[in-house]
Amino acid sequence: MLRLPVFDVAAPDKLTDALRSLADSQAGARPLGGGTDLLPNVKLGQTRMAMALLLRGVGELRGIERRGDNLWLGAGNTLAQVAQDEQVRDALPALAHAASRVASPQIRNMATLGGNLCLDTRCRYINQSEFWRQALGGCLKSHGSECHVVPGGQGCVAALSSDTAPALIAYDATVEIASWRDEGVQTREVPLAELYDSDGTRHVRLESTELLVGVRAPVPGLNVRVGHRKWAVRKSIDFPLISVALRLELDGALAAGGKLVVGVLGPRPRVLDLKAFAGRALAPDFARDLGQLAFDRCRPLPNVPYDAEYRRERLPVEVRRLALSLFGDQAAQS
Ligand SMILES: Cc1cc2nc3c(=O)[nH]c(=O)nc-3n(C[C@H](O)[C@H](O)[C@H](O)COP(=O)(O)OP(=O)(O)OC[C@H]3O[C@@H](n4cnc5c(N)ncnc54)[C@H](O)[C@@H]3O)c2cc1C
Ligand code: SF4
Structure with missing residues (x-):
């Protein structure tokens, strides 16, 4: 069983006290919201913490x-x-x-x-016990000099x-x-x-x-529609393998722009501009082309569990379904 190491705890009830504690701790304190990510990572030795700064009372x-x-x-x-x-x-x-x-x-x-x-970044090689990671010689994020997801890579792509x-x-x-x-x-x-x-x-x-x-x-006006879609193996608990959001800006019944935001690729969400789609009708071929854009511009890596090639094939499907859900009746009528 993995145990939590010993650390101090501060539980301020005012923002100024919380900020002062952080400033005084000289980088030893970690803000703790719900602890559902931080505490498992501390147990795994992935994160060091001299003091937990509980934010619940602020x-x-x-x-x-x-x-x-x-x-x-x-x-x-x-x-x-x-x-x-x-x-x-x-x-x-x-x-x-x-x-x-x-x-x-x-x-x-x-x-x-x-x-x-x-949230800390996740990777199949880092979300493991310290013993497991050491057996592999560590990695750029954990006392090592090599990335196992992109061998020879210069940066961590968790x-x-x-x-x-x-x-x-x-x-x-x-x-x-x-x-x-x-x-x-x-x-x-x-x-x-x-x-x-x-x-x-x-x-x-x-x-x-x-x-x-x-x-x-x-708060978006009536000419903006925003949707989110997630794919995970088990619907009830799993981390996302694909998490996408779509913003459609409209001029009457036609698209005027917007953005597609694709998560779980690397350390930051990928934002794709949709200006090139201005003037398109909210029809199934537009949804398909948005999916193709995601397929062409985003390449899931073998950083999280599950087959990266399958995630890549699945991404345009999720984007197309998300777009169709935002088009609503207009797609059905076209
Ligand atoms: C079984 C399981 C399934 C999960 N599934 C998902 C999922 O499907 N999708 C998903 O998004 N996440 C998932 N998570 C991860 C996590 O539970 C969530 O992301 C959760 O929202 C983290 O919030 P928290 O308040 O518990 O964060 P904490 O663990 O308290 O903190 C996370 C990080 O944020 C920092 N932090 C917290 N609050 C602040 C603040 N106000 N200012 C600065 N830094 C701060 C902490 O220092 C820490 O580095 C899952 C976790 C588990 C254990
Ligand atoms: S992406 Fe590479 S460097 Fe980052 S945690 Fe994974 S194996 Fe380590």
Whole structure:
């Protein structure tokens, strides 16, 4: 049985106290939302932690509210709250769908939105015991010098398996980040897509003193449709093998642009622009061409379990089905 090592615990109830603790800990503290990703990784020796900074009691990280043309969601909301909230279901249904498809009800009751967005990258060679990894000589992410997914590769290509990240990127969401500096709270806001780096060993662009406070997503108008689709082997609990979100911007009955966001490829979601499809009718051939775009531009790697070639063949099917679900009756009539 894998045991947790000994570490300190801090449980602040104010954002300023949480940020101060992070600043004081000199990179030894780790924010802990629900712990459903962090604690297994600490058990596996994949992540070191001198202190767990429990965020559950921090009131400023909770709540979902309309702020002008945006919906604001605190990073400390559980995924169950995000999935069930009426405002989210009305304004950002693809996010509600993505949150509702993460893991199992028990995990969604613990897991937070912030933790889902800051999820560590996953790889079949790293999500193993320390003993197992050492037998292989480690890898770029674990005390080694070689990548086993891309032999000879210079960077870690472990996959971000977050289901909410593709959906929120499709909604053009931004994230609010805070830290304690010069005896005060400093904040910055960045587009969610820019939070991620292509290096799987350090794919979340946050300093060790920074916390993700919340997410701001512009509520789409009537001319925008956004959807999310996930494929996993077992529907009820598994990590995604494909997680895609599609944003369609319309001009009347025709496409005007949008984006396709493909997750679980590497350390950050791939964003494909759909300007070239402007003027297309919402018909089955358009859905097929979106699938072909994903097939041509995205190449799943053997980083997560399951056959990479099958994932590649499956991706255009999932994209086509997602597009058809957004076209609705228009595709049936064309
Ligand atoms: C069996 C199983 C199945 C799973 N299936 C899925 C799945 O289908 N889809 C999916 O997306 N995930 C899945 N997960 C992974 C995980 O449960 C979820 O992603 C969950 O949302 C993580 O949230 P958390 O609050 O528990 O994160 P934590 O474990 O608390 O934290 C994760 C990371 O985020 C950091 N962090 C947390 N909050 C903040 C913050 N506010 N600011 C800065 N950093 C922060 C932590 O330091 C840590 O590095 C699964 C996990 C298990 C065990
Ligand atoms: S992608 Fe390569 S370097 Fe990264 S965890 Fe997997 S084997 Fe290690």
